[in-house]
Amino acid sequence: MILRDVGEKRIVEMITSKFSILMDDCAAIDEGDEYLLITTDMVYEKTHFPAEATSYQKGWYAVAVNLSDIASEGGKPFALNVAIGMPRNYEIDMLDELLDGIYDCASLYNVDVVGGDTKETDFLTISITVLGRVGKDRIMRRKGAKTGDALFVTGTVGKGAALKMNDMEKLMLVKPRVNEGIEISKYGVTSCMDLSDGLASSLHQLAEINNVGFRVYADLLPFDEIAISSGDETEYALYHGGDFELLFTVPPEVGKQIRRAVDAKRIGEVVEKEKGIKLILNGEEMEIENRGYEHFVS
Amino acid sequence: MILRDVGEKRIVEMITSKFSILMDDCAAIDEGDEYLLITTDMVYEKTHFPAEATSYQKGWYAVAVNLSDIASEGGKPFALNVAIGMPRNYEIDMLDELLDGIYDCASLYNVDVVGGDTKETDFLTISITVLGRVGKDRIMRRKGAKTGDALFVTGTVGKGAALKMNDMEKLMLVKPRVNEGIEISKYGVTSCMDLSDGLASSLHQLAEINNVGFRVYADLLPFDEIAISSGDETEYALYHGGDFELLFTVPPEVGKQIRRAVDAKRIGEVVEKEKGIKLILNGEEMEIENRGYEHFVS
Helix, strand or coil: CEHHHHHHHHHHHHHHHHCCCCCCCCEEEEECCEEEEEEEEEEEHHHHCCCCCCHHHHHHHHHHHHHHHHHCCCCEEEEEEEEEEECCCCEHHHHHHHHHHHHHHHHHCCCEEEEEEEEECCCCEEEEEEEEEEECCCCCCCCCCCCCCEEEEECCECCCHHHHCCCHHHHHCCCCCHHHHHHHHHHCCCEEEECCCCHHHHHHHHHHHHCEEEEEEHHHCCECHHHHHHCCHHHHHHHCCCCCCEEEEECHHHHHHHHHHCCEEEEEEEEEHHHCEEEEECCEEEECCCCCCCCCCC | CEHHHHHHHHHHHHHHHHCCCCCCCCEEEEECCEEEEEEEEEEEHHHHCCCCCCHHHHHHHHHHHHHHHHHCCCCEEEEEEEEEEECCCCEHHHHHHHHHHHHHHHHHCCCEEEEEEEEECCCCEEEEEEEEEEECCCCCCCCCCCCCCEEEEECCECCCHHHHCCCHHHHHCCCCCHHHHHHHHHHCCCEEEECCCCHHHHHHHHHHHHCEEEEEEHHHCCECHHHHHHCCHHHHHHHCCCCCCEEEEECHHHHHHHHHHCCEEEEEEEEEHHHCEEEEECCEEEECCCCCCCCCCC
16 A cells, blocks of 8 residues: 555554654643744645745745744744755755745744755755744643634635735745744633644644534635635635644633734634534535645645 | 755855854754754665665664764754655555654654654655753863874774675664763763764864864774675775764873773874874875765765
8 A cells, every 4th residue: 555545644643643643733842831842844846836936935935834833832933953955956046045045034033043954855855843932831732622612813814826826925935923823822722723734624633633613604714815816715715725824712702812912813613523614605504625735645 | 056066065064154053963052051952864765775775774764863963962862853755656564664663763762753744755755853952061062172182983883884795784773872972971072973974074074173183093993893894894984974983082081981981992093183184004194085975976
């Protein structure tokens, strides 16, 4: 049997069960009053980067997607290291631009680039690891959502439409919600994850971990302007990657505080598992399907 | 200009200067009384693994080379995470074996596998990051060797001959010198690095950082039995990778304590830079060349 036969989700399950890892955005290592957070994302030329993206944008993106994982746990990132695989005919100037992108994104979030590795590979491969810290009383995990909780999302959704609209800056220069994550972690968030695989996929993952369902109201979704101009905003918001926003649940009584503290909107609520995962559109209930980008099969 | 025109060493210089990184085996993050050590090594199917190597051996190797970097600073490793890129036609059973190799090597050194990432790539690519800790008074860096110091190496040298002799177990199931690193760090080691690129390359790197030269006595080199049986022990010991031993310098008066504490041998001494980097063989002085495996050009 080969990987394509089982798909990314079952492969991840196989790995997490072998190592007894919690399925979450970061690993959290107990350090007394705090957790040391560690996360790694590997990005690969052929699957992650459109041909039009610049080297600077690729470097930025590789850092940003990792910072987003730290953000989703309420962590403050402080250090990263980077392993870069490149072909031997890679241009020095492109490497220089790539490093600038890495440096600028890290600097914007006060993260030190502390070390790394370079190897020869056939296609550009960037594996970044970010370290962060979060207080034990503040950490936000995927597990914890309860029926009756309000469902929130930061920023806007549907930014994956930037691929169709060929807006590389919007697509690649991702702004991870680090400050928002730290801020909302003060208000008793019950579960949180980032939207990297699309809203639908994230909802299904949260539903499974928490044994709950969701109701999402289409007219509350904060569609990004690029999603609206694409004419396909619901499809992009639900089923495409590209939004590195935080999706989280809170007890309904803190909703007002959340909205005052950060740019986040209530888009629905947590319901009983039996009610499923539904989108309410023009007064009608529609199933939110469990699809999004999946490695090895997509 | 492309990467092949400049080679790995100049690329690493370019990256370390851009990020103001110290050129060392690990990054060390100040945590009060201790340093948090972090290191990453990316290994790639086509450049790192002989066709005969098993998946189990590849997983083990990918962990071991990282632990060796922690060992060379005197650190105690405690956690790792792993990003794996694999083609979609990769066999599930091979992944399972690979994970076993990762798990077994980590477990032998009491290191927890805490998290990871999987992506689809064209060739197997494993990027592992290991965290460790070391007391501030114990850390061993590359810089610090002084003229008159004794030069030591742990274990045996020339194990890269295992490739020629087709001994995959010996080549791949590397035993990083974690306990030895912790032990020798008690005795005022002045500089240390691991031998991953071969003894000659490591000596040249230590010489440059410390502005010194070295004299190495061929009849003191602890050749591995596989190097001897290959008939080319000096070549393998000096100019091939495959020995993940610790190369270190200490004030000559602690030599006896070092030999009692760990399996390490004095192989030479630190001399003035002007005297160069020499091998003493049958009473004659020979230049130790600055060559070994270099990515992008080899």
